[in-house]
Amino acid sequence: MFAAALLTDEKCILKNVPNLSDVRFMAQIIRELGAEVENPSEGVWEIHAKNISHIAPYELVRKMRASICLLGPLSARLRKAEVSLPGGCVIGARPVDLHIKGMRALNCKVEIERGYICVDASKIRGSQIYLxxxxxxxxxxxxxxxxxxxxAPGTTVIENAACEPEIADLCKLLTAMGAIIEGIGSPTITITGVPRLGGASHTVLPDRIEAGTWLVAAAATRGKVxxxxxxxxxxxxxxDILERAECPYEVKSASSIYIDASNIKLKPIEAVTLPYPGFPTDLQAQICALMTQAEGISIITERIYPERFMHVPELARMGANISREGPSAIICGKTKLSGAPIMASDLRASAALVIAALAAKGQTHIHRIYHLDRGYDSIDKKLQTLGAKIERIKNSD
Incomplete structure (x- = not known):
């Protein structure tokens, strides 16, 4: 959303933005590019990118892989871009080859030089692209x-486009700015290029992964939330996974779900991560933690990032009977978890370890918990309001 605001020289207002470290990093990045960025009230950001640079240096983007999303708007707005290649990722390879393929399909010249993706978009035009x-x-x-x-002049058709709600939400913002987009939410998106975009005000979609994490946490701790x-x-x-695990829930409204896990007997399940609307990879680690409390053998298979199992050895340190077989985690429950010193490796693994710690007997020390702040707004304070005994301790790591 922040990157999209670079497409216009008019002010954009984003509402319902969570207070995350990734949000603050992106705000810092586009501010350094020359945009005026303000946070006048909780959840509201104002971005006015009147005069911006086409260069996003390594020093700015190294903290955040999602900064690769600057490539498209800078190329479109300024007809050129130089964006540093993102660094490695602990959950496995996340290549940018499809980004480059897409830009080249739009008739842009793309070269990798000095660790930068350099784009000449002076002759950009619409095209049919398979992503x-x-x-x-x-x-x-x-x-x-x-x-x-x-x-871009002409019509662009993106085939095999991601169908995630976040992409549909981006389309809604772009449409409010004046873009012409058809097929929103489908695997085929058609865009008719317009000469320029204007400012807009947009309310950001609530985070479905955070919501899912809370549902899983309630189930793992036998809570009512x-x-x-x-x-x-x-x-x-x-x-669907919760239903198969025989964990009841109740849809209270279009935007609220109640879960009462106080008397459940969790059943084991098999699950495979897939692109939306399939089971999201960003909830895989949390489900692994939950299934340590199910009675029987669960198999969780990762098809998006096959190496995304850094949480497995840490759960094992807490007593979980869990092992990895290729792209799958085999979990034998039910396990009485016990508190232990453990290490968070990434955002979603951190959430899984917090869930396991809440379900465990004794005290757990989770190191490098700063990963959580990338995707969860004040998770420790929210857990405290639900009765959890959790405290954030400042230390060197």
Whole structure:
């Protein structure tokens, strides 16, 4: 959303933005590019990118892989871009080849020089683009090509576009800015380029992954929790897993789900991560933690990022009977978890370890918990309001 604001020299207002470290990093990045960025009130950001640079240096983007999404809007707005290649990722390879393929399909010249993706978009124009990759569609790749094409002459058709709600939400913002987009939410998106975009005000979609994490945490701790901002239409794959695990829930409204796990006897399940509307990879680690409390053998298979199992050895340290077999985690429950010193490796693994710690007996020390702040707004304070005994301790790591 922040990157999309670079497509216009008019002010954009984003509402319902969570207070995350990733949000603050992106605000810092586009501010350094020359945009005026303000946070006048909680959840509201104002971005006015009147005069901006086309260069996003390594020093700015190294903290955040999602900064690759600057490539499309900078190329579209300034007809050129130099964006540093993102660094490595602990959950496995996340190549940018589809981003480059998409930009080249739009008739842009793209070279890799000095660790930068250098784009000459002086002759950019619409085209038909297939964005399929080894593990399916690409969310950030779809976003980049989408943003690059909205002001490109002609018509662009993106086939095998990511269908995630976040892409549909981006389309809604772009449409409010004046873009012409058809097929929103489908695997085929058609964009008719316009000469320029204007400013807009947009309310950001609630985070379905955070909502899902709260539902899983309630189930793992045998809790009773009403999750606001949880929209059933975006959580169907997770709710299917909860149903198969015989964990009851109640849809209270279009944006709230209540879960009462106080008397459940969790059943084991098999689940496979897939692109939306399939089971999201960003909830895989949390489900692994939950299934340690199910009676029987669960198999969780990762098809998006096959190496995304850094949480497995840490759960084992807590007593979980869990092992990895290729792209799958085999979990034998039910396990009486016990508190232990453990290490968070990434955002979603951190959430899984917090869930396991809440379900465990004794005290757990989770190191490098700063990963959580990338995707969860004040998770420790929210857990305290639900009765959890959790405290954030400042230390060197």
């Amino acid at each position: 399929g990759g080894r593990f399916g569609s690409t969310v950030t790749g779809t976003a980049n090509v989408l943003m690059a094409s909205v002001v 009403l999750v606001r901002g949880a929209q059933k239409k975006y959580l169907s794959s997770l709710l």
